[in-house]
Amino acid sequence: MSKITTKDIASICNVSQSTVSMILANKSDVSFSVKTRDKVLKAAIDLGYKMKPSEKIDSYSKSIAILVPNVSNLYYTNLIDDINRYSYSKGYSCFVGITTRDIKKEKAYLDILSKGTMVGIIYLYSSNLVDELQSIYDNIPIVTICDKDSKLNINTVDLDSKQMGIIAADYLLSLYHRNLAYVTTPLHSLEKTRNLRLDGIKQCIADTQHKFESLDVLSFESGETINFSSSKFEYLNGYELVKNYILSGGIATGFIAINDMVAIGIIDAIKDLKYKIPNDYSICGCDNIPLASTSLLSLTSIDHATDTKAIDAVDIIVNQISLKRSKRRSTTYINYKPELIKRNSTGYNKVIK
Secondary structure, eight states, X not given: OOOOOHHHHHHHHTSOHHHHHHHHTTOTTOOOOHHHHHHHHHHHHHHTOOOOGGGOOOSOOSEEEEEXXXXXXXXXXXXXXXXXXXXXXXXXXXXXXXXXXXXXXXXXXXXXXXXXXXXXXXXXXXXXXXXXXXXXXXXXXXXXXXXXXXXXXXXXXXXXXXXXXXXXXXXXXXXXXXXXXXXXXXXXXXXXXXXHHHHHHHHHHHHOOSOOOEEEEEEOXXXXXXXXXXXXXXXXXXXXXXXXXXXXXXXXXXXXXXXXXXXXXXXXXXXXXXXXXXXXXXXXXXXXXXXXXXXXXXXXXXXXXXXXXHHHHHHXXXXXXXXXXXXXXXXXXXXXXXXXXXXXXXXXXXXXX
């Protein structure tokens, strides 16, 4: 495959080659619409364009990059919306990069962002590119809204996923659910959040004074049974796993979902099998997306101050912009206590009670 050039990007975006060159060089004496700039940057990343060392940018734009694994999960879309609105109030626009958890695509984003095309970067998930992020952080402010990574010395607004697992398990156990199931997207060793929530569930079980009998972990492997590239992946993950589990004789009456999108899939699977919620099964989600509070779902979920975290992340970026050319000698760490929001998707296990 031939090397990608600015001419290729210009052709895809239907703009001039000089426009592409100026946007990628972040020229301070010209201006382009946010739509045009974002289109060019996305095309450069998607095509795999590599900037030359001589193209390293010294000036900074007025945009903050948000790197997100997907936008089908309403947790991410709501968080992006909160970040975007607050950034705008501070005089900054936002650029959203969707990585689909693809390391190559993530590296492509970081290659361009490392040149100074943005004033800061906000990660909405745990990255495994530790060396790359640490190197970029020396020159550009980075904030992660995810579980803190002990290998990274960068600003973090912590999710505290282990505590979320503890809270969910403790609540279902208090409702006399002695058999629990954790329903999650693939449990790869690198997926910190998913594993930490499972660790929290296990810790709660080990420490509990409630009677307990079993914990089942329901998870597909990549490429197994469902389309992992589907925009409905998380919903389908919950739906298919729980439907198959119940049909195969699974005994759990309390389900803990990795997130609310998976929980919605669980709810539909149970209803399609003609069971009642919460009479037959209880479901607890995580993230407390706005949809969870609707009368149709009334999903019990764990809130972790998403809107506040968006503000925190932007404030950290804005406060550190003045330090962009110096080594960062300190980092900011913020943690909020997760809160259980009780709704109608959970109830007492009437058989045992």
